[in-house]
Amino acid sequence: xxxxxxxxxxxxxxxxxxxxxxxxxxxxxxxxxxxxxxxxxxxxxxxxxxxxxxxxxxxxxxxxxxxxxxxxxxxxxxxxxxxxxxxxxxxxxxxxxxxxxxxxxxxxxxxxxxxxxxxxxxxxxxxxxxxxxxxxxxxxxxxxxxxxxxxxxxxxxxxxxxxxxxxxxxxxxxxxxxxxxxxxxxxxxxxxxxxxxxxxxxxxxxxxxxxxxxxxxxxxxxxxxxxxxxxxxxxxxxxxxxxxxxxxxxxxxxxxxxxxxxxxxxxxxxxxxxxxxxxxxxxxxxxxxxxxxxxxxxxxxxxxxxxxxxxxxxxxxxxxxxxxxxxxxxxxxxxxxxxxxxxxxxxxxxxxxxxxxxxxxxxxxxxxxxxxxxxxxxxxxxxxxxxxxxxxxxxxxxxxxxxxxxxxxxxxxxxxxxxxxxxxxxxxxxxxxxxxxxxxxxxxxxxxxxxxxxxxxxxxxxxxxxxxxxxxxxxxxxxxxxxxxxxxxxxxxxxxxxxxxxxxxxxxxxxxxxxxxxxxxxxxxxxxxxxxxxxxxxxxxxxxxxxxxxxxxxxxxxxxxxxxxxxxxxxxxxxxxxxxx
Numbered sequence: 001x002x003x004x005x006x007x008x009x010x011x012x013x014x015x016x017x018x019x020x021x022x023x024x025x026x027x028x029x030x031x032x033x034x035x036x037x038x039x040x041x042x043x044x045x046x047x048x049x050x051x052x053x054x055x056x057x058x059x060x061x062x063x064x065x066x067x068x069x070x071x072x073x074x075x076x077x078x079x080x081x082x083x084x085x086x087x088x089x090x091x092x093x094x095x096x097x098x099x100x101x102x103x104x105x106x107x108x109x110x111x112x113x114x115x116x117x118x119x120x121x122x123x124x125x126x127x128x129x130x131x132x133x134x135x136x137x138x139x140x141x142x143x144x145x146x147x148x149x150x151x152x153x154x155x156x157x158x159x160x161x162x163x164x165x166x167x168x169x170x171x172x173x174x175x176x177x178x179x180x181x182x183x184x185x186x187x188x189x190x191x192x193x194x195x196x197x198x199x200x201x202x203x204x205x206x207x208x209x210x211x212x213x214x215x216x217x218x219x220x221x222x223x224x225x226x227x228x229x230x231x232x233x234x235x236x237x238x239x240x241x242x243x244x245x246x247x248x249x250x251x252x253x254x255x256x257x258x259x260x261x262x263x264x265x266x267x268x269x270x271x272x273x274x275x276x277x278x279x280x281x282x283x284x285x286x287x288x289x290x291x292x293x294x295x296x297x298x299x300x301x302x303x304x305x306x307x308x309x310x311x312x313x314x315x316x317x318x319x320x321x322x323x324x325x326x327x328x329x330x331x332x333x334x335x336x337x338x339x340x341x342x343x344x345x346x347x348x349x350x351x352x353x354x355x356x357x358x359x360x361x362x363x364x365x366x367x368x369x370x371x372x373x374x375x376x377x378x379x380x381x382x383x384x385x386x387x388x389x390x391x392x393x394x395x396x397x398x399x400x401x402x403x404x405x406x407x408x409x410x411x412x413x414x415x416x417x418x419x420x421x422x423x424x425x426x427x428x429x430x431x432x433x434x435x436x437x438x439x440x441x442x443x444x445x446x447x448x449x450x451x452x453x454x455x456x457x458x459x460x461x462x463x464x465x466x467x468x469x470x471x472x473x474x475x476x477x478x479x480x481x482x483x484x485x486x487x488x489x490x491x492x493x494x495x496x497x498x499x500x501x502x503x504x505x506x507x508x509x510x511x512x513x514x515x516x517x518x519x520x521x522x523x524x525x526x527x528x529x530x531x532x533x534x535x536x537x538x539x540x541x542x543x544x545x546x547x548x549x550x551x552x553x554x555x556x557x558x559x560x561x562x563x564x565x566x567x568x569x570x571x572x573x574x575x576x577x578x579x580x581x
Contacts (some may be wrong), residue, residue: 005056018121024049026117031056033113035097042072046094059094126157126192131185137206138196139179142172152178157194164550164568165197167229168575170266179264181206199229199549207264208235211257214249221246223275226329228547230268232318234286234326238275247272271326279304279333286327290316293340303334310339320517320543328538364390367422373414381406382415393419517541523570530567533558546571 009023028047035045035058044061062075064087075095080087087093140152140159150172152159161180172178180196181203187193197203204225214220219241227233239246250272251258258270273285280295283304290312296305308316316337317324328335365388369379385404387393393401393415401412519541520526520534537556539545545567553564 012118016118016122017125018118022121023118026114026121027056029117030111030113031058058097060097061092062095064089064091064093123187123190123192127185127187130154130157130182130192130194133182133194134185135202136182137179137203137210138182138194139177140196142174142176142178144174150178152180152194152196154194157192159194159196161196161198164565164572165195165199167198167266167268168547168572169230170198197549199227200551201225201227201233201549204233204235204261204265204270207261208250211252211260212250214244214246219244220249221275224330226326227549228322228326228544229549230266231547232269232271232322232326233265234271234273234330236273236275236282236286236330247274273330279331282331283327283333283335286330287316287323290323292316301334302332303336305336305338307338307340310341313337313339325544364388364393364419364422368415368418371418374418378407378411378415390419390423394423517543518574520545520571523567523574526567526570530559530563534567542571542574546575 005027009020009027012018012023013020028049032045032047035047036042042060046059048057048059060072062073062080064077064080065074066077066089068074068076075093077087077089079095080091080093083095084091084093138154138159140154143151143153143158145151148163150161150166152161159180161178165183180198181200182194183197183200184195185192186195204227205222208222209215212220215222215237219239221238221240223236223238225233225235235250237246237250239249249257258272262268262270271286271288273282273288276282276285279299280297283295283306284292287306290308293307293309295307298304306316315323318326324335324337365379365383368374368382369376381404382388382393387396387404398409398412398416401407401415402409404412407415520539521531522542533556534540534545539548548568550564550568553559553568554561556564559567
C-alpha cells in the first residue's frame with residue numbers, strides 16, 4: 001500500500017482546487033509516458049491506479065505460452081493463470097511490468113508530465129473563474145511595468161493593462177492599488193491572462209452601478225455614455241419612477257456619489273444629463289450649462305444648427321470642441337453651433353433660399369452675377385445687406401448703394417444703371433423708399449445645401465466670395481478707394497489678415513481664426529484610404545483620435561484591428577511628444 005501518493009493527491013486537491021480525477025489521470029499518463037520512454041518497442045501499454053491502495057501499475061499485453069523465450073511479450077501459463085484464472089495457451093493477457101527498471105530519465109519525464117498536467121488544470125480553473133468576470137470591475141495591485149504595459153497582481157491570476165488601454169497622463173506606482181475594467185480573459189500555455197482597461201466606457205457604467213443603488217434596482221436607467229478619457233464623460237440617464245430624479249440620484253447628496261467616481265477616475269469631468277426622446281430637449285440637456293437660444297432641425301439628415309448667445313459660444317463648444325463633440329455622439333445627431341451674430345447671416349440665407357420671385361419675375365442677383373464687370377464679389381456684398389431684388393436696388397438709388405461697405409460711387413452707378421436696363425416695362429421704378437430689413441423668421445427650417453441643390457449654387461458662391469471680401473475690404477469700406485469703384489481687385493495674402501467690418505457679421509460661416517489641431521494626415525505613413533475612413537466616421541484631428549477608446553475604432557467598418565491599434569498608438573505618441581515639446 002502506498003499511502004504517500006494518496007496523501008499528496010488529497011493535499012493538491014485542497015490547495016490547488018483541482019479535481020481528484022484530474023490528478024489521477026495525470027498520474028497514469030505520466031507513468032505511461034515513462035514506460036514508453038523505456039520500452040519504445042512495446043506498442044500496448046496501459047496505466048492503472050488503485051485508489052484504495054495507491055499502487056500504480058503499468059500493464060502490457062502478453063501471449064500465453066508453455067515456454068517463455070521473450071519475457072517482454074510472452075508469459076507462461078502458470079503466471080497467466082494468477083492474473084486471469086481462465087487463461088489458455090495462445091491467449092493474450094494484460095500483465096504488469098516492473099516499474100523499478102524504468103530508470104532515472106523515465107522518472108524525470110513522469111515528473112514533468114505530472115507538473116504540466118497540474119499546471120494546465122490550474123490555468124483552466126483560473127480561466128473559468130475570471131471569464132465570468134468579463135465586463136466587470138476588478139481590483140488589483142500594480143506589480144511591475146513591461147514595455148509600457150502595467151502588470152497587475154489579481155491574486156490567483158495575473159492581469160495586464162496594455163498601454164493602449166491606459167488613460168493618457170495617468171500613472172501608477174509599484175504596489176499601488178488599481179481598479180480596472182475586465183476587457184477580456186485569455187488562456188495561454190503559461191497562464192490565464194486577464195486584459196484590463198481604464199479607458200473603456202464600461203468602467204464608467206460599472207462605477208455608477210456600484211455607487212448608485214437606484215441603477216442596480218432598475219429605477220434609474222443609463223441610456224448612453226460617451227467618453228474622452230482624462231478629459232470629459234457625458235452620461236445620459238432617465239428614471240422609470242416619476243418620484244425619482246435620475247440626475248439627482250446619480251449626483252447624490254452634496255455630490256458625494258459622483259465625486260467618488262471622479263476621484264476614482266483621477267479628476268475626469270463627468271456631465272450627467274437627463275435623457276429625452278425629443279432630440280431638441282436632449283441636446284439642450286447635453287450642452288448644459290450653455291444656454292441655447294434656438295435650434296434649427298434637419299430631421300431628414302439628423303443634423304441641427306444650434307444658435308447661442310455670442311458669450312456662450314466657448315462654453316457650448318468646450319475646450320478644443322470637446323463639449324459639442326461629446327454631445328453630438330451622445331444624441332447621435334450632427335451639430336453645428338453658431339453665435340447670434342452669425343445667425344443673422346443664417347437668417348438671410350434662409351430667406352434667400354426660400355424667397356419667391358417678386359412680381360417682376362426677375363432674379364436680380366443671378367443676372368448681376370453673370371453680367372460683365374460685376375461678378376461674385378458685388379453679389380456677395382449686396383446679399384450681405386439683404387439686397388436681393390431689382391426693386392430694392394431701384395428703391396435705394398445710387399446714394400443708397402454707396403452706403404454699402406465695399407461699393408463706391410462709380411460701382412453704385414453701374415449697378416443702378418444695370419437694374420434700370422433690366423427693369424420690365426410694366427414695373428414702374430419707385431423713388432428712394434426706405435430700405436427694408438429682412439425679419440428673422442423662426443418658423444423657417446434651415447435645409448442644408450446638399451438637399452436644396454437647385455438653389456444652393458448661388459448661395460455657396462455668394463458666401464465664398466463674401467468671406468474673402470469681408471476679410472480683405474473691410475478696412476477700406478469707410479473711405480472707398482478709386483480701385484474699388486472701377487474694377488474688382490484681387491485679394492492679397494496681407495489683406496486677408498486685416499480686421500473685418502460689420503458686413504462680416506451678416507455672412508454665414510465667417511468665424512474667428514483659431515489655432516487648429518493637427519489633422520490625422522500628419523501621422524507618419526498613414527494611407528489616404530485610412531484618412532477617408534476616419535473622416536467618414538468623424539475623426540479629423542490627432543488629439544481626438546488619441547483619446548478614442550480602441551473598441552470605438554474597432555467598430556469602424558473597413559478598419560482592421562492591427563491598423564486601429566497602430567493608429568491609436570501613433571496618435572498617443574504624437575500627442576505625448578507634442579505636450580513635451
